[in-house]
Amino acid sequence: xxxxDTLMNRIRRGCQTMAYPKGPAPxxxxxxxxxxxxxxxxxxxxxxxxxxxxxxxxxxxxxGSSTTLDLGRCLFCGACTRACPHGAVTRTNDHRLAVRRRxxxxxxxxxxxxxxxxxxxxxxxxxxxxRSLRLRQVSAGGCNACEADINVLGTIGWDLGRFGIQxxxxxxxxxxVLITGPVTRGMELALQKTWEAVPExxxxxALGACAISGGxxxxxxxxxxxxxxxxxxxxYIPGCPPHPLTILDGFLRxxxxxxxxxx
Amino acid sequence: xxTLAPFFSxxxxxxxxxxxxxxxxxxxxxxxxxxxxxxxxxLVAWFGVPDHDETxxxxxLAMDDDSILGVARSExxxxxxxxxxxxxxxxxxxxxxxxxxxGLVPDxxxxxxxxxxxxxxxxxxxxxxxxxxxxxHEVAVGPVHAGVIEPGHFRFQCAGExxxxxxxxxxxxxxGVEEALAGGPHRGTACQMEAVAGDTTxxxxxxxxxxxxxxxxxxxxxxxxxxxxxxLELERLANHTGDMGALxxxxxFLPTSAACGKIRGDFLNLTALLCGNRFGRGLIRPGGxxxxxxxxxxxxxxxxxxxxxxxxxxxxxxxxxxxxxxxRFRNVGVVHPPQAVAIGLxxxxxxxxxxxxxxxxxxxxxxxxxxxxxxxxxxxxxxxxRARVRxxxxxxxxxxxxxxxAEPVDGNLRAELPPPHPEALAVALVEGWRGEVCHVAxxxxxxxxxxxxxxxxxxxxxxxxxxxxxxxxxxDFPICNKSxxxxxxxxxx
Numbered sequence: 001x002x003x004x005d006t007l008m009n010r011i012r013r014g015c016q017t018m019a020y021p022k023g024p025a026p027x028x029x030x031x032x033x034x035x036x037x038x039x040x041x042x043x044x045x046x047x048x049x050x051x052x053x054x055x056x057x058x059x060x061x062x063x064g065s066s067t068t069l070d071l072g073r074c075l076f077c078g079a080c081t082r083a084c085p086h087g088a089v090t091r092t093n094d095h096r097l098a099v100r101r102r103x104x105x106x107x108x109x110x111x112x113x114x115x116x117x118x119x120x121x122x123x124x125x126x127x128x129x130x131r132s133l134r135l136r137q138v139s140a141g142g143c144n145a146c147e148a149d150i151n152v153l154g155t156i157g158w159d160l161g162r163f164g165i166q167x168x169x170x171x172x173x174x175x176x177v178l179i180t181g182p183v184t185r186g187m188e189l190a191l192q193k194t195w196e197a198v199p200e201x202x203x204x205x206a207l208g209a210c211a212i213s214g215g216x217x218x219x220x221x222x223x224x225x226x227x228x229x230x231x232x233x234x235x236y237i238p239g240c241p242p243h244p245l246t247i248l249d250g251f252l253r254x255x256x257x258x259x260x261x262x263x
Numbered sequence: 264x265x266t267l268a269p270f271f272s273x274x275x276x277x278x279x280x281x282x283x284x285x286x287x288x289x290x291x292x293x294x295x296x297x298x299x300x301x302x303x304x305x306l307v308a309w310f311g312v313p314d315h316d317e318t319x320x321x322x323x324l325a326m327d328d329d330s331i332l333g334v335a336r337s338e339x340x341x342x343x344x345x346x347x348x349x350x351x352x353x354x355x356x357x358x359x360x361x362x363x364x365x366g367l368v369p370d371x372x373x374x375x376x377x378x379x380x381x382x383x384x385x386x387x388x389x390x391x392x393x394x395x396x397x398x399x400h401e402v403a404v405g406p407v408h409a410g411v412i413e414p415g416h417f418r419f420q421c422a423g424e425x426x427x428x429x430x431x432x433x434x435x436x437x438x439g440v441e442e443a444l445a446g447g448p449h450r451g452t453a454c455q456m457e458a459v460a461g462d463t464t465x466x467x468x469x470x471x472x473x474x475x476x477x478x479x480x481x482x483x484x485x486x487x488x489x490x491x492x493x494x495l496e497l498e499r500l501a502n503h504t505g506d507m508g509a510l511x512x513x514x515x516f517l518p519t520s521a522a523c524g525k526i527r528g529d530f531l532n533l534t535a536l537l538c539g540n541r542f543g544r545g546l547i548r549p550g551g552x553x554x555x556x557x558x559x560x561x562x563x564x565x566x567x568x569x570x571x572x573x574x575x576x577x578x579x580x581x582x583x584x585x586x587x588x589x590x591r592f593r594n595v596g597v598v599h600p601p602q603a604v605a606i607g608l609x610x611x612x613x614x615x616x617x618x619x620x621x622x623x624x625x626x627x628x629x630x631x632x633x634x635x636x637x638x639x640x641x642x643x644x645x646x647x648x649r650a651r652v653r654x655x656x657x658x659x660x661x662x663x664x665x666x667x668x669a670e671p672v673d674g675n676l677r678a679e680l681p682p683p684h685p686e687a688l689a690v691a692l693v694e695g696w697r698g699e700v701c702h703v704a705x706x707x708x709x710x711x712x713x714x715x716x717x718x719x720x721x722x723x724x725x726x727x728x729x730x731x732x733x734x735x736x737x738x739d740f741p742i743c744n745k746s747x748x749x750x751x752x753x754x755x756x
Contacts, residue, residue, distance in 0.1 A: 006518050006581060016525055029532070031539030031554060055451040075454055077545045137411045141436050143752045144413055145461025145542045148505075151411050152531075155524030169409035184755075186386050186435040187414055190406045216454045222439035240454075240544060241461070244528075 017159040021258060025095060025245060032243065033078055033091035037114050038107040040066040042088035050080035050089050056209070056218050059089075068108035071097070071115055072212035072226075075240040098237045098250030102228065105212070105238060118235055120256030125201060129175055130255050132164040135205070136174035136198065140191050141181030141223055146208035146241040150178065153244055165251055171195075176203035176234075182210040182223035183230055195231045203234040205250070208241050215240055266326050267299060270333030273690075276628035278477040279334060281686040281705065289320060289337040289344040296322045296335075300351050303328065305607055307692070308703050309347075309357035311365040312714045314339040318365040323690055323703060327625040332690055343368035353607030356722060379434035379755050386416070386434030394420035394427050402737060406435045413751035421737050429732040429740075431725050436755035444715035448475065448549075457544050460719055460753030465491070465498040465534075466695030467717070467753075468547040470702040473628060473691035475549035478683035478704060485630070486674040487551035492630035493667050494534060494543050496660040499696040501530035503611075503653040503660075504575050506748050510650055511582055513742045514591040522578035529571045533564055551677030558671075565668045572661040579654045592647035596731040596743035599644055606726045610698020611656065612747055614640045615648035622694035630672075636663040649746040685710045695720060697750065719753030 018026055028034055043066065050067070051059040058073035059080055069080075069089065080089045096117055099105055104116035120126060139147050153160040154167065168174050171194045183191055195204070206227045209215030214225040227233055237250040252258045265272045269287075273279050287295060300306060308323040317339035324333045337344075346369030347354035358369040360378045369375065376389045393401070399422055406414035414435040420428040440459055444452065456471040457464045469491050476483055483491075508523025531541035538546035538554045546554055556564065582588055598608065603616035613620045621638045623631045639655035641648040685708050693700045698720030707713035728747045735743060 009577065009581070010518065013522075029535035029539050029541075031537075032535065033539060053450075055454040075544065076540075077454060078539070138407055139411075139413045139436075141438050141752070142413065143458040143461030144750065145458070145464070145544075147411050147413065148462060149541065152524070152528050155528060156521050157525045157528055167411055181436070182438060184435060184437055186437060187406065190414065190435070194407055210458075216451060216458045217438045217440070217443070218451075220439040220443055222437055222442070240458070240540075241542070243541070 016156050017162070018157060021252060028093060028095050028243060028245065033076065033081070034093040034095050035097050035115060036069060036071065036074065036076070036081070036107070037090050037092050038067065038069040039088050039113050040068070040108045041110070042086045043067045044086065047086065049083045049085060053079040053083045055079065056216060066108055068106055070213070071105040071107065071238045072102060072236060073209060073215070073218055074238060075209055075216060095243060095245045096249050096253075097239060097242065097246045098235055098253055100235060102212070102233070102236060105236060118250065118253045121203070121254060125203070126256050128201065129203070130257070133176070133251070133255060134166050134168045134174045135176055135178045136171045136194060137167055137178045137180070138191050138194050139180050140187035140211070140227070141184035142208065142210060146180040146210070149241050149244050149247060150180070150207065153248055158244060158248060160248070163252065163257060171197035172199070174198050174202070176205065177231065178205045178207055179211045179227040179231065180207050182214040182217055182225060183227055184223045188224060188230060191227070191230055203254075204231045205235040205237065206233045207237045207247065209238060212236050212238055265331070266329050267304060267324055267331060267333030269295060270299065270324060270335045272331045272333045274330070274628075275332060275622070275626035276473040276477055276691045278480065278684060278687050278689045281688055284688060285335045286338055287335060289340045292320060292322060292335060292337040293345050293347055296324065297347055297351055299324055299333070300353070304333070306351070306353050306357065307332065307699070307701055308716055308718055309354060309361065310703070310714070310716045311361045311367060312705060313365065317341045318367050320344070320361065320367070325626065325692070327620060330626055332626065334688065334690070340367065343370045345370050346372040348372050352605050353723070356726070377434065379437045386432055389432070391418045391430050391432070392420070392428060396422075398422050399427070415751050417740070419732070419737055424736045424738065426732045426735055426737050429729045431729055433725070433751055433754050436752040438752070438756070440756040441715060441717060444712050447712045447715065453548050454544070459717060459756065460750040461542055462502055463498070463695045463697065463700065463719070463750065463753060464542045464544055465494045465547065466693045466700045468543070469495065469629070470691045470693045470700045472547050472549045473693070474689045474702045474704045475680060475683065477689035477691065478687055478706060479680040480684060481550070481678050481680055483551045484675040484678055486672045487676050488630040489667065489672040490552045490556060490676075491547060492634070493556070493664060494537065494546055495693070496664050497530055497534045498543060499660050500657060501527050501534070502696040503657045504530060506653055506745065507579055507582065507650065507657070509745045509748070510646070510742065511588070513745055514588055516582060516585060516588050519578045519582040522574065526571055526575045526578065529567070529574070533567060533571070536560065536564055548677070550680045551675070553677070555676050556671070561668055561671060565665070568661070568664060568668070575657060579657065583654070589647065591742070592650055593645060595646050595739055596735055596746060597643070597645045598727050598731050600642075602730055603644070603727065606730065607723045608727045609720045609723050610694070611649060611652045612724050612727050613698065614638065615652045616644040617642035622692045622699050626692050628691065634663070634667065636660065646742055646746040683710045697721060697748070698724065717756060719750050721749040721754045724749050725754060
């Protein structure tokens, strides 16, 4: 291979990093659907068509109360939107899904038809991590889909480095952990040790349905059903797996980088 | 002619009534299985079925040259049985697994220890094989590795830089996939099958769907079979492209690594174009497919595929043109062909040892009965060969996709499945991008799963990685590992 050819090819290909977040966000695939919205007031008294098809029991309806949808358990398979005859569960096509509190993922109560998007870190933490965040990723039973789309953010198309965010090899070099998987029994100790090795102040992010609730494997006794309470979680990014755009949005939202740009 | 006699022979993705599966005494089952393996058969699955307080052993063999599978079972046994492993190493993990799951001891197994389950709070607590000597040192790595990858523990016995022995301890990812399937299928089963190994969503979902269809006695419509074959090649393209990039990165050849990282995402986005999810979640269900590839969508896909194929071929050409890359891969991490046969390697790792072994070709089911891509083979068994097979497969998968997209198949997308046949066994093999994915289902008298066995290709191939490291410098572990790129969760289940 000649160096000249490489350089020419490199120049021909140009810059391949997307304009987002300065420019518009790339469109989600049309069949992706993005976040879900639940208008429980549209549910007739006896209908639980959505709950019957939900693979993880993310949708539930206690007798006498309204339907709830837990996006932390949701695999975004769309079965509920296809099953609902009343248009109560709908897709918003919004890629933004990250929240700060577990409860913010639960939809259904009046005024809580949609999830409550993550607020930025407080001023002190933001001043520490806002321009430089090093994350140690721990896969604790993840199926490698979340891990793959975490890796994708490091490629030239997304270029996570331009935001000062980087995945590091040692917890000693990290400002926080990024957890995938339901935290299997075999990984509990390793996760605890990794978390303890990260110097304070530190943050923890639970990424994907498994790390939030157990995901497709919800209820199995072989795992902990998510990273909480082994590690206190600062940011939840739902999805199975979340789209890279959703992950990036979550990171930037936590660091207050999106509001800054708007302001 | 049944070359697998006295086993009951059948074809991939078909159903056998449990009553017609021949029953042998356990010693005879072991003896006959051994003889057939010596005669060229390959152990596809070896598992136990609980029977009251005892266990029935089931053996599934493949005679690749004749495109047939064979099955036999033992009388219910408890205690122990004579091990296959000393003569036929490809049985070693299967026998350890049976011991772990059912307590049946394979007498004479040379290295009987758990496969997945924790002893205390970490699977790696079991004793490791140790080499003693003044110059020998041990290197322990994992479960948490330096990159964004799944957990596993590697224990190297080294003399200086040279690795004498590598032992791989997995099980950290065990999420109870098989245990949860007993009494199934359940409402969440199809979604769980898609997450057995996230990067192999299509292959596992297809295998599960084929097992369910065989049990029901109804094939998916041809259009759905065609669509599955398209999705399977897209999955292969994305993963192989990612692997080529990762190999380039590990030898510090950045142009290809940067380009392939991006192009891999482009291929994933083609799957997302089809079903909304980059990994193909929600596309395949027993009975057919959920999403269609309408003419307009198909045209978009074909157009984008053309660009991405040109990009990836360019990126791979840079890679193969560079002498600095080739020299790092030649004669490193060698698995010799006889070793590959003995341990039962599958997929690109086997084809890189010159074995013509590809389910799409050997045991065609679904759309592969009508349309195939040539099998890509390279003889040298080293990292060079594994990279070479991948890049050949990228080209051939691309060509296969162009052919398929040029001639879409008409028809329905989904068939209604009647309930599964009771007391029946179905086996489905699918050539995933890592190799042979195998799902075996056995139904009880109520038509529910009495036993469901999943085998990811990694179950065979981790032993290949361990062998490849012998005599290799420990610093070459990363490129050896990338050249196999095996699944942890697919193994751990």
